[in-house]
Amino acid sequence: MKTAIRYWLLAALAGIFAAGTATTALADKLPQRTVSFSDLDLSHSAGAAVLYSRIKGAAAQVCDQHGVRSLEALTTTRRCIDQAIAHAVAEINVPALTSLYRAKAGQPVIVAQK
Numbered sequence: 001m002k003t004a005i006r007y008w009l010l011a012a013l014a015g016i017f018a019a020g021t022a023t024t025a026l027a028d029k030l031p032q033r034t035v036s037f038s039d040l041d042l043s044h045s046a047g048a049a050v051l052y053s054r055i056k057g058a059a060a061q062v063c064d065q066h067g068v069r070s071l072e073a074l075t076t077t078r079r080c081i082d083q084a085i086a087h088a089v090a091e092i093n094v095p096a097l098t099s100l101y102r103a104k105a106g107q108p109v110i111v112a113q114k
Contacts, residue, residue: 033058035088048096052089052104059084 035054040047063080065073082105089101102108 031062033062037092042092042094042096045096045100048094048100051092051097052085052100055085055088056081059088 035051035058037047037051037054040051042048042051059081063077063084065077085101086105089097
């Protein structure tokens with residue numbers, strides 16, 4: 001199990017990363033939230049569920065467009081949140097969290113065979 005106690009959740013702002021134009025300097029300026037999980041037991045689904053909720057909340061905060069409610073802005077915000085969550089789950093790389101994420105994202109969940 002990974003022993004990291006903090007993860008910086010970066011907003012994957014729409015178009016910037018997809019276009020491949022992000023630089024280190026730009027990435028340093030993106031909104032960030034610290035998601036702490038040192039208090040959670042990630043070997044159990046309950047701990048993974050709490051962490052997923054924290055990640056989702058942090059992603060919503062960094063991706064919020066502060067009152068802009070056009071269809072384009074809502075689509076951009078949703079894409080940003082999805083990318084931020086996917087990135088955080090991949091970085092943390094804990095099986096229970098990954099399984100929960102895949103289930104919520106509608107992706108097949110891989111079950112280990114004994």
